[in-house]
Amino acid sequence: MTDKTRSIDLANISLRDALDLAVLVEEEAKDRYEEFADQMELHHNPEAARFFRFMLAIEAKHESRLAERRRGLFGDEPRAVKREMIFDIEAPEYDEVRANMTLRQALDASLRAETKAFEFFEAAAEMVQMKDVQDIFTELREEEREHQALVRQEIDRLPPEGPARDDDDEIVAL
C-alpha cells in the first residue's frame, strides 16, 4: 500500500484531498490505457487496442464524474495531492502488455488492475479517521468491484482460447 503513494498521509487525509486522490487515480489509469492502446495500434494488434480504448472511456467517465463532485464541494481550491504522489494504483503496470497479446490477456490485465484498485481503496477505507472520507473510499471500492464484474462479464463472453501464437519469428522490436 505504501509503495503506491508518496507523501500522502492516508490516515489523516481530508475529504478534498481524498477526492483529488480519486480523480488522479482515474486519470492515471485513463492515461495508461491510452498508452496501451497506442502501443497495440503501433504493433498491429487492433483487438487489444480496441479493448484498451474501451477501458480508457470508462476511466475517463469515472474521472469526470469525480472531478465534477470535487468542484461542487470545493470549487477551485488548490490541489494538495499531485499526480507525482501516486504510483499505478489503478493503472495496469507497464509490463502487463505484450505486442502479440490476445484479447483475453488484455482483459486479464485489466481485471488485475481493477482488483488492485479495489484492494487499495479497501485498505484506505480501513485506515482513514474521518467518516466522510471513509464513505468516499468505500464508495470507490464498490465502484472498482463493479468494474471487475464488467471485465469478468467480457471475459465470460469470449470463446475458449486456442493455443498461444508462436511469434518467435515475428519482428516486434523497432
Place this chain on the structure above:
Amino acid sequence: MTTSNAPLPTYQAKDYKSELKPIWCPGCGDFGVVQAIYRALAAIGRPPHEIAFVSGIGCSSRIPGYTTAYGFNSVHGRALPIAQGIKIASPELLVLVAGGDGDGFSIGGGHVAHAVRRNTDITYIVMDNQIYGLTKGQLSPTSPKGLHTVTSEYGSLEEAVNPLLYVLAYGANFVAQGTPADMAGLAEVIEAAIRFPGFSFVNVQSPCVTFGEDDQQVKNHRATMQSLAKLGHDPTDRLAAMGLAQKYGKELHTGVFYKNPDPPPTMNALIKERQQVLSEKAPPRSRIFDRFLQT
C-alpha cells in the same frame, strides 16, 4: 526596478513528457524508467529549457526524444564525453545522460572511468537490460555467463561486466540502482542522483521483454528485489557498498549503494577556481600588449 510577487512556476511530470510516442516493445522496462524520470524532474522543478538530455545509441537512448528537455541523441558510446562538454560549457544546465549497458560498458566503456574521475556534475542513467535489444538480441557486456542468444548458440563463455562495482572502483561518489518494478523507489533514486553535486550513476535493471530471459522480467523483480534501506545498509560506507555490489547478477538490490557524505569539488568548481587564480596572477592587459609589441 520592480519585482514581481508572482509565484514561481511549478512543474508537473507531464510537463517533461514530449508529444512523441515511445516505440519500445509493449511491456519494455524503459516505459517505467521514463515515467520515473518525469517524476524526478517534477520534484526537482527545473524548467525543461534548463535541462539537457544526452544519449548514445540503442533502445533506451531514445529517451531524450520522449522528454521536453533539450535532447542530443548522439553517437554510439559517446554520450558521456558530449554531456561533460555541455556541462563544462554551460554550467547552469542540468545535464542528464541515458543509455543502455552496451552503449555504456562496451563501445563507451572507456569513457565511464574518466567521467567518474573528472567528476563533472552530470547524472548517468543506464538502462541495463543485459542484451543488445535494438539489434535483435546479441550478447551485451552485462549478459550473464551461459546466456543463449543469437550470437551464443551454446551459451556465453564470458563473465558479465558489473556496472556497480566498476563505477565504485573508479571512485564514483553517488551510485544507486533501481527497477521499474518499484516506480516510487526508482523516481526517488533518480531525484537523489540529480540533486547530488558531482557525477552520479544510476543503474536501472530494465528488462528486455522481447529478447530477455523470462526469469529476469519485471514481475520477477517484484518478487526478488531487496531495498538497501530496509536491509540497514549505510550508504556512506564505500566498502560495504562494494560488498553489496558484488552480488550484482545474483541479487537485486535497490536504492543508494554509496553517497559520499563529503562530496569533492566538481570539475566546474575546479575550473572556476583555476580561472580565478590565473586571473589574479595575470598582468594587466596593457602590460600584455606592451610585451607583445616588444617581441
